[in-house]
Amino acid sequence: xxxxxxxxNLDKKYGKVHAVNNLSFDIKKGEVYGILGPNGSGKSTTLxxxxxxxxxxxGDFNWFDGKLSTHEALKKVGAIIERPNFYPYxxxxxxxxxxxxxxxxxxxxxxxxxxxVNLFERRNSKFKTYSLGMKQRLAIASALLNDPEILILDxxxxxxxxxxxxxxxxxxxEIAKNGTTILLASHLLDEVEKVCSHVLIIRNGVKLYSGRVxxxxxxxxxxxLESENNKELIKHLENHSSIxxxxxxxxxxxxxxxxxxxxxxxxxxxFNNNITLSHLVKRKPSLEQQFLDLTNNN
Amino acid sequence: xxxxxxxxxHKLKHNRASKALSxxxxxLLTSIALIAAxxxxxGPIKFHLAEQGIFNxxxxxxxxxxxxxxxxxxxxxxxVSMMANEYSYKTLKQNLIDxxxxxxxxxxxxYTVVVFxxxxxxxxxxxxxxxxxxxxxxxxxxxxxxxxxxxxAYFIKLIGFFSMGLFxxxxxxxxxxxxxxxxxxxxxxxxxxxxxxxxxxxxxxDDIYQFLPFKSMWNLLDEPFTxxxxxxxxxxxxxxxxxxxxxxxxxxxxxxxxxxxVFIYASYFLLKKRDL
Numbered sequence: 215x216x217x218x219x220x221x222x223n224l225d226k227k228y229g230k231v232h233a234v235n236n237l238s239f240d241i242k243k244g245e246v247y248g249i250l251g252p253n254g255s256g257k258s259t260t261l262x263x264x265x266x267x268x269x270x271x272x273g274d275f276n277w278f279d280g281k282l283s284t285h286e287a288l289k290k291v292g293a294i295i296e297r298p299n300f301y302p303y304x305x306x307x308x309x310x311x312x313x314x315x316x317x318x319x320x321x322x323x324x325x326x327x328x329x330x331v332n333l334f335e336r337r338n339s340k341f342k343t344y345s346l347g348m349k350q351r352l353a354i355a356s357a358l359l360n361d362p363e364i365l366i367l368d369x370x371x372x373x374x375x376x377x378x379x380x381x382x383x384x385x386x387x388e389i390a391k392n393g394t395t396i397l398l399a400s401h402l403l404d405e406v407e408k409v410c411s412h413v414l415i416i417r418n419g420v421k422l423y424s425g426r427v428x429x430x431x432x433x434x435x436x437x438x439l440e441s442e443n444n445k446e447l448i449k450h451l452e453n454h455s456s457i458x459x460x461x462x463x464x465x466x467x468x469x470x471x472x473x474x475x476x477x478x479x480x481x482x483x484x485f486n487n488n489i490t491l492s493h494l495v496k497r498k499p500s501l502e503q504q505f506l507d508l509t510n511n512n
Numbered sequence: 513x514x515x516x517x518x519x520x521x522h523k524l525k526h527n528r529a530s531k532a533l534s535x536x537x538x539x540l541l542t543s544i545a546l547i548a549a550x551x552x553x554x555g556p557i558k559f560h561l562a563e564q565g566i567f568n569x570x571x572x573x574x575x576x577x578x579x580x581x582x583x584x585x586x587x588x589x590x591x592v593s594m595m596a597n598e599y600s601y602k603t604l605k606q607n608l609i610d611x612x613x614x615x616x617x618x619x620x621x622x623y624t625v626v627v628f629x630x631x632x633x634x635x636x637x638x639x640x641x642x643x644x645x646x647x648x649x650x651x652x653x654x655x656x657x658x659x660x661x662x663x664x665a666y667f668i669k670l671i672g673f674f675s676m677g678l679f680x681x682x683x684x685x686x687x688x689x690x691x692x693x694x695x696x697x698x699x700x701x702x703x704x705x706x707x708x709x710x711x712x713x714x715x716x717x718d719d720i721y722q723f724l725p726f727k728s729m730w731n732l733l734d735e736p737f738t739x740x741x742x743x744x745x746x747x748x749x750x751x752x753x754x755x756x757x758x759x760x761x762x763x764x765x766x767x768x769x770x771x772x773x774v775f776i777y778a779s780y781f782l783l784k785k786r787d788l
Binding site for chain 2: 265266267269284285286287289291293299301303304308312313315316356
């Protein structure tokens with residue numbers, strides 16, 4: 215698969231602060247990537263470096279297999295970083311015209327993209343009269359102007375009200391459906407879980423995990439079980455080869471799996487041992503749990 | 513180059529303050545012609561400025577460019593704010609993300625400065641040509657088009673001055689403070705020059721300060737008043753004699769061009785080094 219962006223051993227120091235520490239990852243065409251990390255973990259700095267606004271201390275990055283210089287490559291990229299920045303005295307259309315000039319594309323798409331983000335009615339209002347949600351939507355329109363190969367979004371729903379958040383997410387999902395590669399930085403887990411296929415987790419500038427969202431932990435999941443006689447239940451569970459640690463929470467047993475085991479198999483096994491269950495659920499740890507595990511334990 | 517100019521003029525075109533200042537500037541340039549209307553008629557003293565020979569070719573080239581050079585401060589505000597605004601609106605960041613390189617960004621500003629200087633020079637050329645045609649005592653083609661070097665000096669002077677404006681705009685990032693810094697910088701140079709001139713000698717101070725930005729720009733177009741016939745005759749009556757070199761020196765042009773290069777490269781260096 216075609217590599218859109220490749221980062222190798224990227225390093226950035228602000229004085230004593232090591233904002234990005236030996237970071238390496240690749241972005242493949244057509245996937246939706248999430249960069250997760252607590253505030254101040256180096257997400258925005260990393261995006262700043264690949265977008266030519268922050269200077270790296272050491273390391274390398276390549277756009278499109280290094281076929282283009284960074285600023286030429288950026289013409290094929292759509293990016294929104296933190297707050298939307300436009301000329302306040304210009305209208306939406308005038309601002310987008312300027313971006314067309316910079317990217318070297320025609321004005322043809324302006325109308326279409328303004329309609330995509332629901333700003334067509336207000337296209338001739340000055341940018342300074344816009345609400346935050348409208349500004350953010352204009353930013354998305356501007357990022358889509360050139361039908362980019364990759365869309366980079368840094369905290370796109372930050373500071374928006376629930377309705378604004380919903381609108382932006384809908385737009386992102388639409389774009390992802392069309393096969394556009396997306397790189398989404400966020401500290402909001404459900405946001406990443408809902409849209410991304412791949413995830414990169416960083417903390418203090420260090421990469422903790424990168425890979426598919428569903429392969430994030432080696433865990434086989436766990437069972438929640440309950441019966442009339444939990445003591446008897448624990449005894450039998452301990453004898454089963456696939457069950458690891460067991461703990462009890464509010465009368466419900468949590469049994470971690472060491473190897474693959476289906477719910478019906480455990481049900482059959484316990485029934486054969488004369489235990490009937492009143493509660494049985496098989497779960498995979500949520501992204502939130504995995505994220506907290508990763509960021510706390512490392 | 514045209515792409516970069518069109519980007520920059522798109523930014524200026526829609527900015528009301530910049531548009532107003534530019535229009536005022538060019539209106540003032542044109543209004544130099546109004547000097548012709550200065551007339552005193554107080555009893556026995558009759559004085560008509562236009563008839564004192566200030567509009568004679570080729571003297572008019574020197575006189576008009578010298579006067580017009582004072583108006584450059586209006587345009588300085590436009591130039592400084594077009595740089596500083598990119599910081600305060602954070603649009604510089606957006607421009608870079610959209611695919612403008614840092615070099616292109618500086619070049620787009622510099623080209624704009626050159627275009628402003630070019631239009632100003634053209635304006636002064638036309639205004640002076642018309643004024644001269646009306647009031648000049650000499651109308652031979654060879655005289656009219658002699659001493660055009662003053663126009664060239666004016667052009668270089670504007671480029672040098674505006675490049676300084678760009679540099680301070682990017683250094684300070686705030687229009688008002690940047691203009692303030694330019695003024696402070698001017699007085700620093702001016703007063704230290706006065707101090708040195710009084711402590712040592714004027715010649716000594718001139719020799720050193722001809723290499724500094726403000727003095728070198730000033731030297732490009734020396735004051736034209738003591739060259740005026742009327743002033744000269746008054747001066748010789750009171751026993752004063754001006755022997756001065758009014759020409760545009762090559763060394764001077766080189767010094768100003770050197771400063772222009774320093775300001776532009778320093779701006780580029782700052783932009784390259786900074787994290788946004």
